[in-house]
Amino acid sequence: MTEEKIRIFNVQKYNMYDGPGVRTIIFFQGCPLRCKWCANPEGLEKKPRIMFKENLCENCGDCVNVCPVGKHEMDIVTGKHKINSEINCIGCGKCEDTCYESAIKIMGEDKSISEIMDIIEEDRIFYEMSGGGVTLGGGEVLMQPEGAINLLKACKSSGFNTAIETCGYTTKEIILEAGKYVDLFLFDLKHINSEEHLKWTGVRNERILENLDGLMENGFNVQIRMPLLKGVNSEKEDIKNIGKLLEKYKNYENFKGIDLLPYHKMGVNKYIQLGMKYPLEGDPSLTDNELENIEEWIKEYELPVKVVKH
Structure with missing residues (x-):
């Protein structure tokens, strides 16, 4: 029988931010939101993506010769390598394998649960020493619900602490089923106003808030994460409205507090490598004083x- 596959775009070991202790993060590909500040644009679409570092490219044309779908081309005017955005990458990896300068990296590969568990198992000793475990991130984990839930089950069967990072934009049935195998939800609250949420993320927030309430009322451990950007969600009215929303949970044992995540620019270069325009204009960073006020x-x-x- 063919084993179930999960499409991931990265594995990060020895993480200390996304859940307790030392953790391994498995990044799932595909996301229903389009946040304008997304730091992992390579994980937005479920299809394989090519990240191209033009400064490393020798324009040798080897990738053009091995690509079976014509994704790579040589510009007849400049003689330089370019990527055809009209053609979908099939993720075969031949271009990456042939690029001796490492200018090309394919983001998105299908791995079986047993393959992922082998990677996780490598660092069991660090989890046990630190009280750490496994965090599923993305993209959005629950865009691949069956694979996510089965991987979580496998982690729990192996004795690993589990956490998932989620935007909360899924069905209540899926998130509550996943919750049976999750020790901690790292739950994003990006904006309290639904119209503003739509403007900055591409979706409204009613479903997200309903799922948050479902998790809280059913006793699942939830830690709120608030990405903060000046001019987006940092005004006093925005913050106080979130405070009013969360106030009702302050005495719940399963409410694990709020993490404020200041905007950073670590994902900006990824857009260039993907041939995408960075959606945000200006610098929405907050000062230390502004963060203290919030x-x-x-x-x-x-x-x-x-x-x-971070």
């Missing part, structure tokens, strides 16, 4: 909160 506004609601800087 932290204090939330504390007025007696909610546990901290700033997390």
Whole structure:
């Protein structure tokens, strides 16, 4: 019988930010949101993506010769390598294998649950020493619900602590079923206003807030994560409205507090390598003083909160 495959685009070991202890993060490909500040644009679409570092390319044409679908071309005017955006990459990896300068990297590969579990198992000793485990991230984990739930089951059967990072945009049935095998949800709250949420992420937030309430009322452990950007969601009114929303959970044992995640520019170069335009204009970074103000506004609601800087 063919084993179930999950499409992932990265594995990150020795992570200390996304859940307790030392963790391995498995990045699932595909996301229903299009946040304008997304730091992992290579994980937005479920199809394989090519990241191309033009500064490393020797324009040798080897990738053109091996690509079975004509994704790679040599510009007849400049003689330089270019990628045809009209043709979908099939993820065969031949171009990456033949590029001796490592200018090409294919993002997106299908791995079986047993293959992923082998990777996770390599660092069991670090999980046990630190109280760590496995975090599923993305993209959006619950865009591949069957694979995510089965991988979570396998992790729990092996004794691993589990966490998932989620935007919460899925069905209540899926998120509650996943919750049976999740020790901690790292749940994004990007904007309290649905119209603004639509403007900045491409979807409204009603479903997200309903799923948050479903997790809280059913006793699943939830840690709120708030990405913060000046001019997007950092105004006092925005923060206080989130405080009012979360205030009702402050005495729930399964409410694990709020992480404030300041905007960073670590994903900007990825857009260039993917041939995409970065959606945000200007610099929406917040000063330390502004972050302290936001932290204090939330504390007025007696909610546990901290700033997390990567």
